[in-house]
Structures are given as structure tokens and as C-alpha cells.
Amino acid sequence: MLVPLYIGAIGVLTFASAIWRYRERDMIGAAACGVMTISAAYLLI
Numbered sequence: 753m754l755v756p757l758y759i760g761a762i763g764v765l766t767f768a769s770a771i772w773r774y775r776e777r778d779m780i781g782a783a784a785c786g787v788m789t790i791s792a793a794y795l796l797i
Contacts, residue, residue: 756796763792 770785 759792759795763789763796766792 766785766788770782770789773779773781773785
């Protein structure tokens with residue numbers, strides 16, 4: 753029942769982490785966080 757809420761929260765946090773890593777010029781880390789964000793979004797659909 754709460755699982756989609758947790759997945760959504762993890763997706764938001766990984767998206768924020770991707771933005772932070774992109775601003776810090778860590779492209780590999782930003783890409784990895786982007787993939788995790790897309791995976792979380794896919795699981796919610």
C-alpha cells in the first residue's frame with residue numbers, strides 16, 4: 753500500500769542527486785542517478 757509512495761520518494765531523491773552531481777560536473781554520477789530516476793518512474797507507471 754505504501755510501496756508506490758516509497759518508490760516515488762526514492763525517485764525524487766535520485767533526481768535531486770542527479771541535478772546536484774550535474775552541477776558538480778560529475779557526469780558519470782549524474783547519468784547513473786538519471787538511470788535510477790527513470791527506473792523509479794517506470795516502476796510507478
